[in-house]
Every structure is written in structure tokens, then in C-alpha cells.
Amino acid sequence: MTWRLQVTHTTRYRYSAPVSQSYNEARLEPRSDRHQAVLASRVEVEPSTRVVRHVDYWGSVVHHFDLQVPHQALTVIGRSTVETATEPARPGDASWDDLADPQIRDQFEELLVPTTSVTWDEELAAVAAELAAAHDTPAKAAEAASAWVNERLDYKRGSTGVKTTSPEVLAAGSGVCQDFAHVSLALLRAMGIPSWYVSGYLHPDPKAEIDEAIVGESHAWVAAFTGTVWPLDPTSLNPVEERHIRVAAGRDYHDVAPFRGIYAGRADQELEVSVELVRKA
Amino acid sequence: MSDLFDDYDAGSIRRTYDEMFDRYGRVRDTYRGVHDTLEPQSTADLAVRADGLSRAYRDRGVTFALSGQERPFPLDLVPRVLSADEWRRLEAGIRQRVRALEAFLADVYGPGEVFADGVVPRKLVHSSPHFHRQVHGLEPAGGVRIHVSGVDVIRDDHGEFRVLEDNLRSPSGVSYVMENRRVMARVFPDLFGTHAVAPVDDYPRHLLGALRSTAPVRAADPRIVVLTPGVHNSAYFEHALLARLMGVDLVEGRDLVCRDDVAYVRTTTGDERVDVIYRRIDDEFLDPVQFRPDSVLGCAGLVHSARAGNLTIANAVGNGVADDKLTYTYVPELIEYYLGEPPLLRNVDTYRLEDDDQRQFVLDRIDQMVVKPVDASGGYGLVFGPDASDEEIEQCRRDVLGDPRGYIAQPVVSLSTGPTLVDGRLRPRHLDLRPFAVNDGEKVWVLPGGLTRVALPENSLVVNSSQGGGSKDTWVLADADTSFGLDLPEPMPAAARPAVPVPLQFGPADDHERHHQQQLQQQQQIETSTMTGMTERTETEEAEPC
């Protein structure tokens, strides 16, 4: 079933002292693909400045801008209206042999190797080997990996940070959606399944009323190549359908961070993020 | 007859190629003139000239910084000579290489056809620390990425030139080429009298031309700057020299600011727009927005300005992926793939250690190999098998097994030797050559000659200045087919010649004629007055006007 979702993602920085210059990149605009259609999207910045848009290596839309006037607050708002689940996602029918093909492995080389956040130690490698051995297709193994992560980790805020690696998450036994995704990616890649970190939004209510504004948040899940590119949500185990909006995909969180930048000065900063989701149809 | 060449071992025993002498000890044709000029000189003569060389360098500040110390770059007295024919072949090979690598970079940061066609594995590029996804899809304003390159070549035992490595980021050393020639011409004018040597002072003009022609189209008269890390950088002298000879500003990162994807330079009269930055700063420090945020050398926003087409960064960001020592092993294939030509210059045989078979082959005879880290320059981290201790070999073996992508290995290639002044005698010392190429988008121009580096310690094969290397002035000789633009003007017809030159004017005190007269008279007066007291007065009276 297709939903129409409107999302407003507000990032607000407050600085303890005036900041004289800042340079920033925002990855807030979803892109249309087979599974979603972006009807409208824009990015607003306060203090106002010229915002330039380009598409990065991973195919994500980037808005970049700089501020040259002293300012003590910076607000970036991304507003998008997206039609979701335009076509249901299907696991492909690739075999283990297909994925072991040197040409396939070369094509997805970046999505098979560890990154600073997505790494696997002996324990994760052993789990991956078990999962792979227990399933006759990569798609089933991927689903099992997602379930394994969901089972092993508790959802808990504050136990991890943006730089926590997969083995560290596993040791902590808990984390947020980003950590669920990073551990899943470690298992998938260790099994030889090319996989992406996907960032976006999840509407929390499956029975959402039309025009009811819900306080939501950013969400992260993974996508695996098992013949087709197939999204999996290890945090909720829900199928990725009408309630998910995909914004960006990459090797790990650092390729898709919604907002990054640098500013000049010795000020401390305070960050406030809010996401509002409204089902429009 | 002097003893300069006494006991000179021209490689007959070691089987290496000597630049001046052939295997039978005969002087090669290209070196005939140099040899004949040098031979009659005494050790003392040469010592005086050598002293002149190093003093000239210190006074001009032609130094490189080694561990924080400013040292003059040692310049050897004996030039390295290439015949016109040798040079033509080398030049063509370098041009070809630069064109192929330029196409490779455009492909890597664009459509990636080279991967789709299976010519190189994606892993080659993705695993390179110099592959910067931040500039993927960025079309350089002038269409050029390798504005300046330095292709290091050596001569193997058969005298054939082989490429040792490519330098496509910010190759340095061209200032030494120009300075070496200046100083040599001053200290050794007699050598130049007998040779037609290709000039090297054209380089800044060609570089400026390339920077201009690759500027963003907007700029009719583009503002060009040279970006240096600062006075403490080891190549600062070169940055300053190039800026001065091109007549452009030498800036540091703090002189620049980017606003709305446009770069400006701060001046005493406000900010002024910049179109082209010839940068001598590594990618990692260039733009804190994209790379190291703790960089104080670069300027925030440069990459986005380039992406917007408002700025040309020369050389382009991300070139390191093409001069990676592992990519090097694919260059012959890349030349075939992009240009459809056979490579004109061969690589040195090289083993990729990430390949299991090749690695095993190398590890089995590691004591005969040179193992090089893929990501290092200046000779750092290089393990020279025949000289390495057992511990070093073991360490090297562990390093290779731990990170096979991180190393390549080459059989020991003995660099050619050339006579070099050591302790008052000429001795064979190993040499390489770094020619410099400038690409303006239309044509790749190669500076005739280049930087010859010489390993001063006996038998050393490491020529880097940071490891005890020196340099030689490098000559490309003219033949019937080359003129180097040195055509002399036609003699002026007599009629067009200016008439009698206007004589110099002199003030009263400088009026030589009168001065002389006065002096004479004064002397006469003294002489005469000593004889008779009367003459003096009459003469003075006569001299008195009416």
C-alpha cells in the first residue's frame, strides 16, 4: 500500500560565542527510485545564505553552504514530501556461487570490505560463517543476520556514540538503529553479501491518521545485494515498506551523515534535532 | 695531464651502464665535449669551482630543509648529458604516459569505464588512500588534472630508459633544474661554449600558459596564485621562485577565503577573486571541509568552488590514485587501453604483492628485491634486500604479509652511473632523472632535461635529497633537427644600424680630459717650481682669463 509522507527535519545548533565562519553539508533530500517517488523537497538555512546542491559519489543529494557573518545559532530544515512503497522490494535469487563470482565481487568491492565503523572480529566472523552455512541462499542468510542482530542487541540510547565499531556494539549488547545497522553490515559483508548503510525516516505508527503530525526521528537500516538490492530493518524487523523514507546510502554512517560541517572559533555548540512526520495520503 | 679520472671504474666490472664511458672505457660521443673540457683541469681548479657553486646556492637561499635545518642542495660539477635523439624518445614516452594517466583519472572520477571493461580492478582504486570520493563527478574547469608531472626514469644495465614512478600530485625539483643551469653557466662558462644545450628557463612561461588556459572560462584575464604551506616547507624556495618568475602572488592558506563557492585572496584593498590555484599543499591539508578539519594550511571551501566551476585547482585533487605505486604496475595496460598505442617507455619489472603467486615469488628471494611501501615518497620505508640485515628482512616479510596492498617489490635494478666529483676525484655515482611535463589541455610540453639526482655515497642507489642525494645540471644537446628556439637574428644590414653612438656625458669632477690636464699641470708645477720660483707665476698668469 502506498503512503504519502511529509517529513520536516530540523537541525538547530547554538554556539556559546559568536562563530565568524562556517562551512556545511546537509544530506537531507530523498531521491526517487523504484520504491519511492519524491514529490517535493527543499532545504532552508537560517541565517539565510546561498545553498548549492550537488550529488555525491554515493548518489546522495548534498546541499552545501557557507556562512561568513558572525552568528550564534544555525538552523537547517529539510522538508520533503514522498510517496512510499511505490513498488514492493523483493529479495533476489542470487546463489552463494553468484556472489562469489570475481566480477560481482569486483563490482561491489567497496560494499564488501570493512570500514572504520563496520569491522568484524573473530566472534562476528564466526557468527557470519554459521549463518551462511545454515542458509542455502544469501537472501535467507541476510534475513537471518538481521534477526540475529535484533535478538542480540537491546535498543538503548546513550550506550554508544557515532564512532562505536561493530564489535564494540556487540560487546555493549545494546545501541540505537545506527548500531544495529553497523553490526548487521559486519555480518553481511563477512558472509560476502554486498551491503549498504541506509539512512532515512520511519513513521512509527502503522495505523497513522491522515494529517496527524507525529514526532519521529531519523532512522537507519541496511540494504543487501542478493540478486536485487533488498532493504532490511534490523532494528524493527518490519519490512521496509510504506513507513520508510530512504534519504541516503553508503558504506556506513559516515558516508550519509545528515549534517556535517566546520566552524571557526572557540565556541562550544549545543545541538537540537527534531523530525516531524505527517501522513498525507 | 690531470688525474681526475684516475681509477674511474666505468661499470665494466659491475656491468652497470655508465653515462660517460662505454664498456671498453671509451668516452661516449655525447660526453666528448664535457670530458675534454674537464680532463685538463686540476683538482684544485675544480675545488674552487665547486666552492663557488655551493656559495652561490647558499646566498640565493637555494636550500632544502632537512630536520628543520636549511641546507644547500648539493650540485655536482659534472653535467649529465643526453643526446637529442635520446631525449626525443624519452619526451615522446613521457607525453604518452601523461595523456594516458590524464584519461585514467577522468575515468576514475567519472564514468569508471576502465573498471567496467575489467582493465583494472576497482579494488586498485578503492584501496588507494589517495582516492578521494569527495571529488567524484567534479569536472575540472579547464579539463586538465595533471597540470604538472614528474616522471622518474632510470637507465637499466643496457642503457634503456625505464620508468621508476610517476609523480602527479605536486612534484618538486624544477627550481633546482633552473638554478642548476644558472649557477653552472656562471661557474663553468667554458663548458657551455662548446655545446648547444637546450635552455630550461622556459619552464615558468609554460606553466603560466597551462594555468591560464585551464582557468575557468569566466576569467578573461585569470587571477592565478601559487599556494604554499609556508616558509618552513622544504620546497618553499621553489614555490617562491615559480611565483616570482610567473609574476603571480605566492599565498598561504590564510590569505584565501571562499564565499559562495568563489575563492578570494585578502589584500590591503579588500578581497579579490582568484581563478586558478597552483597549489603545493597535499590534498589532505587543502580543504578542511573535505579533508583534515585540523588543517591550518589550506582554505575551507576550495573543493566546492572547484566543483562549481569557479576555480581551477592545479594539480587536481585526487591525482594520487594514479601515481600510486600499485597503479604504476598497470600503466602499460592503461596506455594500450586509452590510447591504443604500445607503451614507448617500459616500466621497471614490478611485482604486486597482493597477488598470492607474485608475493610468494618475491618472499622466496626477498634478499634480491627492493620492497617499497606503496604510499611513501622520499625513499622512506624502502627495504633494499641485498643490504638489509636479517632482522630487517624478517620485519619486511611481516609487514608485507600484514598488508600486501601496502607494498610492491622490484628486482634490484642498478641505476646507471655518471662521473661525480667526490673528494677531488671523479667517481662513478648512481643517477636517476626526473623530467617535468606541463599539460595545458592541448599539448603536453616536457622541459628539456629535468632533474638528475645523484646518490653521493658510494654504491648507494637512493638518490633522494633527504637521504644524502645531490643533483646535476642536465643537458639535452642539440642536433641538426633541433634549434630550441635559439635561432640567431639575421645580421642587421649596415644601413639600418644606428649612427655613431652618443658619447657618455661627464660632470665637472668626472671630466677625465680636464682632470688629466689638471693633474699633469699640478705635477709640472711641482716639478718646475722646484727648479725655479718664477715659472710658476707666469704660467698661472697665462692661464688666467682676461
Next chain:
Amino acid sequence: MLSRIAEALYWMGRYLERADDTARLLDVYVHRMVVQVNDERVGASLLAAMGLDPSELARIGDSSEGPIDLWQATEMLAYDADNPSSVVGSLRLARENARGLREILATEVWEALNRTYHELDNHVRAARTLGPHLLFQWVRDRVALVGGLTDTVLLHDDGWRFLTIGRCLERVDMTARLLGAVPATADASRWNGVLVSCGANDAFLRTYGGDIDQAKALSVLLLDPDFPRSVNYALAQAEMCLEQVDGSTGPSGRRQAQPRVSAAAREVGRIRSELAYTDPATLAADLNGTVMRLQAACAHASELVTQRYFQRASFIEWNVDRPA
């Protein structure tokens, strides 16, 4: 003209002048006033004039207690490479600034200054055994050479003007400091020493003959319109350069109801007028006040020049925004 370049030229000018003036000053103290060598106040007053605290002696490894003699003062003011107001320290800093200017400076200027720097150690060594006079003489010669070259082979554009502004302000400041160290009781021989150390001896003789007193000496040092090392002359030259540098500015090109001079030019003009329109007797009577006002004006003018032209990109410390 790049702000950073302008600033480096300005300081190159200042440090060259400082090296020259300090060398002249010390030369006179050490060689002309030999009688006073044992006067323990001389060393202290020298240091005070240069704005140095005697406690800094400890830094150069001199831990002796008690009054500072001339030799200790010379150690600090001539040889101490870490002291930016010593002869050696100033030359080192002048060359350090010039290093960043290589593509701006004419080759000859850079080579002259660079060679000076490289030969400095030898001359210091010689001076320690043969007496400092050789060093002072050599420094004066070298600075004169560099100064002559900057005037003859350098383009007289804004860069040269900033260099000249630096030299002139430093000259005024140093002359003021020197005058501040002259005791009120100074006799003719002491004033003669002051004149020599300012290179004003011959100018004085040609103007007044051999009859030296404070009023005449001050008129040459402060007011002489034709003597290039006089305060008045230096201020006038700085003022002229500041006005010329200023000429091309005006952000909008709109008419403005005020003179087209910068705050720095006004400050220099103000102090020059103050000198010119004050009764010389008053200047002499309150020599201390005059000296203080001159130094304050130089410091202020220097700050104004810095603010106006050397927009320093305060070293930017980038902070990384923590991702959400």
C-alpha cells in the same frame, strides 16, 4: 597587495631599522663613552630605554645579582638571538619576514639580506673576541646596503611603502627611546654621543658648528626638515607613504565628507604637527613627556596600520560539528 605580504614588508622594515639603530646606539655607548663604562646606571638605563626588564638576563644564562653593567646590557641588546630587540635578533627577524617575501623582493635585496643572516654567526664570534665594534660597523654597512637596494631596485609600489612606513615608525620610536635614556644633566660630550649614535653628528656640525647643547641637538634630532634621520623627516615620509597607500581605497566610490586619509595617516600627521607647532623650548623642557608622546603615537599608528591593512585571518581553528 596581499595583506600578509604587506605586513611582512612592514615588519621587515621595522626590524632592519631596529638592528641599525640598536647597533649605532650600542656602538656609542660601548666605544665613545668608555669613561662611563663603570657607571652601573648605564646598563640599566639602556635596558629600560629598550623596554627590557633586567630580570630577562636570567634567560641568557646570567644569574648575577646587583646592578647591570654595560657588558651585560650589550650581551642582551647585541647578541641575544631570542630577543627581538637585539641587533642579532632583529636581523634574524628581518630575514625571517623576508623569507616569506622572496617572490616580492627583488633578488638582490633578498640575497643581500640572506647573506647577512648567514654571515651573522661569524661576525658575532669575531666580535666576542675582538670587541663588538666590528659587529656594529658591519651591521650598519649591511643594513645600509639592504636599505640602498630596497630604494633602488625595488618597485616603489605599495609594498615598498609599507616597508618604508615600518622603517620610519621604527626610526621615530628608536630615536625617542634613545632620547629618553639621556639624563637631564647631560653635558656637551654626552649630547655629542647621542648625535653620533643617531648618525646626526655631521648634520649637526654643518648646521651649528662644534658648539653642542641640548636645544641645538634636539632641534636636529627632532625637527630638522632636511636630515633624513630626524623624527620630523621620518614622520613626514611615513605620512606621505600612508596617504599614497590610501589613495586607491574607498569601498563604494561615493563622495565622502572627510579627508581621504586613514586613521593611521591622521595619527602620524597629528604627532608631526604637534612637534612642528610646539615651541622647541617647551619640547626640550618636557623632554620626557615629548618622548613618551612620540612613542605612544608610534605604537598607536602601528596598531591602526595593522587593523586597516593587515586584515589578519586570525588563525582559524575549525571545529567539527558533531553529527546528529
